[in-house]
Structures are given as C-alpha cells and as structure tokens.
Amino acid sequence: MTPDTNDVDRFSAKKRAWVDEAIRKVNADANRSADTHLLAYPLPTEWGVDLYLKDESTHPTGSLKHRLARSLFLYALCNGWIEEGATVIEASSGSTAVSEAYFAKQLGLPFVAVIPGTTSPEKIELIEFHGGRCHLVDDPSTVYDVSRSLAAQTGGHFMDQFTYAERATDWRGNNNIAESVFEQMALERHPIPTWLVVGAGTGGTSATMGRYVRYQGHHSKICVVDPENSAFFEGWRTRDASYTQACSSRIEGIGRPRVEASFMPDIVDRMIKVPDAASVAAMRDLHRLTGHKAGGSTGTNLWGALRLVAEMRAEGRTGSVVTLLCDGGERYAHSYYSDEWLARQGMDVAPYEATLRHFHSTSEWR
Structure with missing residues (x-):
C-alpha cells in the first residue's frame, strides 16, 4: 500500500521538528x-x-573537546545523519567521548565510546557519568573499524571525529x-x-x-x-x-x-x-x-x-x-x-x- 501523502508529510515534519529542537539545545549550550x-x-x-x-x-x-563535540553534533544534525533515538558512536582516546556523551544525553540519544583499554579510569567514569557506554579495545588502531561495525549493528551514526573535525568547525x-x-x-x-x-x-x-x-x-x-x-x-x-x-x-x-x-x-x-x-x-x-x-x-x-x-x-x-x-x-x-x-x-x-x-x-x- 502506498503511504498517504499526508502521513509522509506528518512524519517528515516530526523528524524536522526533532532536529530543530536538537540544534536549539546544542546552540544554547554554546551560548x-x-x-x-x-x-x-x-x-x-x-x-x-x-x-x-x-x-x-x-x-x-x-576539556577542549567540548568545542569539537558541539561542532560535530551540529554538523551531523544539519546533514541529516542523526535522527531521534539513533545511537551515536565515537572512536576516541577519552575526552571527545566525554563531551559527546554529554551532548548525546542532552538530546536523549544512546552513546557508545570506542576507546583504548589504556584510557584513564577517570575518563571512563566521566563518560559513564554522562550516560555513555564504553567499548574498550586492546589495539588503538582498531577503534575506527570497531566503531563502524557497531554503527552498522545498531543502525546508528559513527561520528568519526578524525575525518570531520577540520570541516565541522566554522x-x-x-x-x-x-x-x-x-x-x-x-x-x-x-x-x-x-x-x-x-x-x-x-x-x-x-x-x-x-x-x-x-x-x-x-x-x-x-x-x-x-x-x-x-x-x-x-x-x-x-x-x-x-x-x-x-x-x-x-x-x-x-x-x-x-x-x-x-x-x-x-x-x-x-x-x-x-x-x-x-x-x-x-x-x-x-x-x-x-x-x-x-x-x-x-x-x-x-x-x-x-x-x-x-x-x-x-x-x-x-x-x-x-x-x-x-x-x-x-x-x-x-x-x-x-x-x-x-x-x-x-x-x-x-x-x-x-x-x-x-x-x-x-x-x-x-
């Protein structure tokens, strides 16, 4: 059955309303x-x-990574990569994950940090304090592939700070x-x-x-x-x-x-x-x-x-x-x-x- 045009419009309007509110919250933090x-x-x-x-x-x-996390969330939201309920995943050495966990919590989104097993326990506690979940890896070079795999498994979004950091900030x-x-x-x-x-x-x-x-x-x-x-x-x-x-x-x-x-x-x-x-x-x-x-x-x-x-x-x-x-x-x-x-x-x-x-x-x- 072909969906009714009005149903599609209402669904799109709801998605857009959530994105608009998410962007407002992130910008309010910047303010x-x-x-x-x-x-x-x-x-x-x-x-x-x-x-x-x-x-x-x-x-x-x-940390400095608060600025980066804010920019990455705005970039992903404005590009249509993050929707309501989506799991956000990041490869990080710790501080970016802390900051992204904070913003994900503000938006009511699940967050998973893929981090080296050598990350300080204080940073792990901060990620979890902000509602994030830590996925530790023994080999730091695998954080990228593990993050992509988790994003595929959950239908979520891999933020990928190492690719988008230079373009997410104005x-x-x-x-x-x-x-x-x-x-x-x-x-x-x-x-x-x-x-x-x-x-x-x-x-x-x-x-x-x-x-x-x-x-x-x-x-x-x-x-x-x-x-x-x-x-x-x-x-x-x-x-x-x-x-x-x-x-x-x-x-x-x-x-x-x-x-x-x-x-x-x-x-x-x-x-x-x-x-x-x-x-x-x-x-x-x-x-x-x-x-x-x-x-x-x-x-x-x-x-x-x-x-x-x-x-x-x-x-x-x-x-x-x-x-x-x-x-x-x-x-x-x-x-x-x-x-x-x-x-x-x-x-x-x-x-x-x-x-x-x-x-x-x-x-x-x-």
Whole structure:
C-alpha cells in the first residue's frame, strides 16, 4: 500500500521538528559556555615575550573537546545523519567521548565510546557519568573499524571525529577558538601572537587556527607539537599522508598511530617533537608556578611554547605566544601525577625539570 501523502508529510515534519529542537539545545549550550579564560603565564616582563594559555578546562565537560563535540553534533544534525533515538558512536582516546556523551544525553540519544583499554579510569567514569557506554579495545588502531561495525549493528551514526573535525568547525569565525583568542588578545601589549602552539589529535584545532589567521590576514605562525609514538610529525616532515606508527601515544588526547584525515599539513608552519617525560615535567611545572593542574597534552603544548619563547629571546625578538590548557589534571591522578605510574612507564622527568629550571632563571633552552 502506498503511504498517504499526508502521513509522509506528518512524519517528515516530526523528524524536522526533532532536529530543530536538537540544534536549539546544542546552540544554547554554546551560548552559555563557548568562551573560556585566557591565562597569562608568569614570565619576567623585561623579557619582552608574553605567554598565554587558553583554559579550555572550564567547559562543562572539562576539556577542549567540548568545542569539537558541539561542532560535530551540529554538523551531523544539519546533514541529516542523526535522527531521534539513533545511537551515536565515537572512536576516541577519552575526552571527545566525554563531551559527546554529554551532548548525546542532552538530546536523549544512546552513546557508545570506542576507546583504548589504556584510557584513564577517570575518563571512563566521566563518560559513564554522562550516560555513555564504553567499548574498550586492546589495539588503538582498531577503534575506527570497531566503531563502524557497531554503527552498522545498531543502525546508528559513527561520528568519526578524525575525518570531520577540520570541516565541522566554522574556521572563518562564529566564536571558534581562534576568533576567541584574537579577541581576548586585543588589549595585550603584543596583541597579534607570533606563535599559536597546539597539539594534534584529530588535527581539527590546528586546521581551525591555521585557516583563521590566513583568512584574517594575521601573520601568526602555527606550531604543532607532537608526542612520542605519533605519526603526525613524520607525516608532516615527509608529506606522507599514509605514514603510520606501530605504537600508540601515552599522552592522551594527542598523537595518533596514523596521519588523520583532518590534519592539514600545508597550514602548519612548524612541528616540534616532544618527549613524553618532557610533557609531564612541563605539566607539573605549570601546577607549581600557577596552581593550575592540567593534563599531559597541556604539558606537550607548554614545552613547545616555552622552547619558542627561548628562541625569541635568543634572537632578540619581542612578541607573544599562545597555547592551550586542554583539560584538567584531575583526570590523570592515577597516571601523569603518580610517581609510581611514571616509574612503571620508565619516564624520568628529572632532566626535563632541569631544563625548565634553567629556562626560568636564564631564558635559555638547553
């Protein structure tokens, strides 16, 4: 029997009404929480170089990934990929899954996070707190295939942050993270940053930053910092998009075993490879100097940013550097803030702590 046209119209209207309400809810969250603080890092004024951290830990789900999750949901809703009752599935190292679980709960949707078995227990608890279910895998490289399989089994939607991160965010503005940084820098003594320093998990943040500065005609440069066991640095250096790494990153949220589709190498001006122990040393040093407890990816960012400050000082240049405080350190009490965990990992932070002490007293990098 052919369905009555009026029945089809009513069904379509109901679907559209649900999507409209879902988009309203996601946008309402942005209206409440889109902006975050820009913190000044303590450097001597006479150095002539200022360093700032964009504190993304103040989002409702506690990390930079809140912005990405919001953009991914809006992108999927506007593309007609998510309907009422659909299961949302994501491959993640933890923080994106926390944020997507939050938005799925707001929309009354089931959420499944496909995450490595090494994900911190604090992140797993947060995913479950927001109503998500965790599907742990032993091999991080399988998260993509497992996610697609679960989406097929449930008739749900695989969000696929690693493909869509660079296109889901409006890089021209609309209060994205780049626009927010430049607005907040407007009254500083060096308002246009010399360097913007970010890590790469999907590559979406570096893509947003790089595109925005070009679109606005700014002369800021983009530096991407990369941890051990990540494919991005070598993929960028060789321009080999197929480059892969056999091991997985120990710095949660950044570093990938392959060069992800959202990573845009041609808008990255420089990359710095950061040892994992250096990331932890910088993360802990931030807490000592400022009282802000952050995660390992923030340490990676900070190590690269401080190295650039030292280079600017050595060259006699003034200016500003901006990086990100990606998430709070409470998620890593059993890992990066645990001396026992570091010992099990074979991480010796002492040489890198010495580098930081020397930098703070002399501005020199060694």
